[in-house]
Amino acid sequence: MNMIQASHVNKTFMSDKGEELTVLKDMSLSLHEGEIVAILGRSGAGKSTFLRTLAGLVPPTSGSVSYRGKELHGPNPGVAMVFQTFALMPWLTVESNVELGLQARGINRKDRRSAALQAIDSIGLDGFESAYPKELSGGMRQRVGIARALVLEPDALFMDEPFSALDVLTAENLRQEVLNLWSNGEGKLRSILIVTHNIEEAVQMADRVVVLGSHPGHVIANVDVELPRPRDKHAPEFEDMVDTLYAILTGKGSETGARTAHSWNPISGIRQMTAESPNSRMLPDATPGGLAGLLEIVDGYPDGIDLADLASALSFEVDDLFPLLDAGTLLGMLDVKEGHVTVTEVGHRWNDADILNSKVVFADIAMSHVPLVRAIDRSLRQSKNGSLHGDMIVDLLRSKEPEDVARKQFHIAVEWGRYGELFDYDADDDMLTLDEAAL
Incomplete structure (x- = not known):
């Protein structure tokens, strides 16, 4: 039975500068009685925003959320929340913190x-x-925090x-505690919805995993986890x-990392910035040093390595590993197919x-593959004195x-360009200049 239903939810926010930012796009999800569902995705996928929308704490810009067939226009009466930051009142005892929700409902002190x-x-x-x-x-x-939610x-x-x-270790122990409470069937709890960026956690806990893409958040997959409980992390399945x-x-x-390149207005020597590929991508938040370390590790496996094994070996979460990938x-430099990564010839x-020589090679690769780095380099070369203000x-x-x-x-572009000795940047003067090596 459908307990909570989100239908074609969109959510936009207005920035301080009056810019409209879309966080969720056409999101639909059904939460049924008797299941644990995990919402999985990278940073920027809007996981927490979507969870709060389902809880009735954040109203959708368009679309709807309903609880047991009735559309929400405020907090969801059937939901209790557990937060990452615990959200406890430091001046209250454990008992008083747990009683907070009941007190808000007007329950008498004894009960x-x-x-x-x-x-x-x-x-x-x-x-x-x-x-x-x-x-x-x-x-x-x-x-x-969990007791405070369950008491409601x-x-x-x-x-x-x-x-x-x-x-x-603490996280693993607490996951098992939650699963034990769920399997014991205590209280009136019918479903659990957990937001995570930890893939193993999603498989360990959930009956179904909803995978989100990023920028803006959108559903890219809905995967059933048909594994018997308790689940063995080392089992092939x-x-x-x-x-x-x-x-x-x-x-x-x-x-989710793809974006359309911008048709910028040509200004002086920046005309080259309008001629980039229409399928250029946002630059991942990764350093050349971190990427070099990852390549060295993956290069140790002639046939490549599964991403799950790589993440486990590095003790990396999704948000740590994926920007590097x-x-x-x-x-x-890397080829990723079906959850397996290998080092390319490049x-x-x-x-x-x-x-x-690694700097020369990196500069060549960046100029070939990264339109923003290439555009900055060309603009500097076309400027009168080989310099530009970064703010431009x-x-x-x-x-x-x-x-x-x-x-x-x-x-990010500056960091990559500096590593490849293409250009330099003085943050105090906000000035980009061609590197002497590039000259």
Whole structure:
């Protein structure tokens, strides 16, 4: 039975400069009774915004969200939330924090105390009722957050990256606690919806994984996880499912980094910036040094390596690994197919070069594959004195992108150009100049 239904949800925000930013685009999702669903995606996919929209905390710009057949026009009465940052009141005890929601509902002191103590006991915090948050570890604070949600006896428990702020062992222990509470069938809890960027966590916990693409957030896949519980992370079936999700995020997901190039107004020597490929991509937030380290590791596997194994070996999350993979594929150094990554001939050429030649090779690759780096280089060469104000480049980018995105793209391009000794940048004077090596 459909419990929560999102239909063609779009969400836009207005920036301080009056720019309209689309965060969610045509998002639809059904949450059924008796299932755990994970929303998986990279940074910028709007996962948390979508979760809050389903919870009725953020109204959609268009489309609708309904709870048990009734469209929401405010907070969802069937949902309780658990947050990544715990969101506890530091001046209240554990018991008082857990009672907050009940107090807001007007429950009398005796009944809310009884319900709070039961919830505290069920999550393994018996004996800490009178403790304050500052006395608790991160894992225990999150237990308080879970108890505070469960005491409301919600139909659905919404969890926004609830384990990402915890150490590996604590996070694993708490995942199992939540799964045990779910399997025990205590209370009125019917469904769990968890936002995560951890692929193994999604496979471990969920019956279904909804994969989002980025910029703006949109659904790219809906994958059933038909594995018996408890799930063994080392079982071939588990690893196959992890590989499948990696393949989706790097295959269909690669389109999430794609953007149309901007038709900028030609100004002085910047005319070359209008002539770039119509399929140029946003620059991933990755450093040349980080990319060099990744290539060196992948190059150690002649036949390449599965992304799940690579992430495990590096102890990387999706948001750590994917920018490097995106940079490697954008520069033609890595080939990623079906969740498997190999070093290309171009990648070998850069990886095998010595320190001095590696910069020359990188400069050649960046000029061939990165329109923004190429445009800055050409504009500098066409300027009268080989220099330009950085803000002029940022302003051109900002004509089509929000300011924070424009500045981020500019600084990534500068970092790549400086590494390849194409140009230099003086942040104090905001001045771009051709590098002496380039001259």
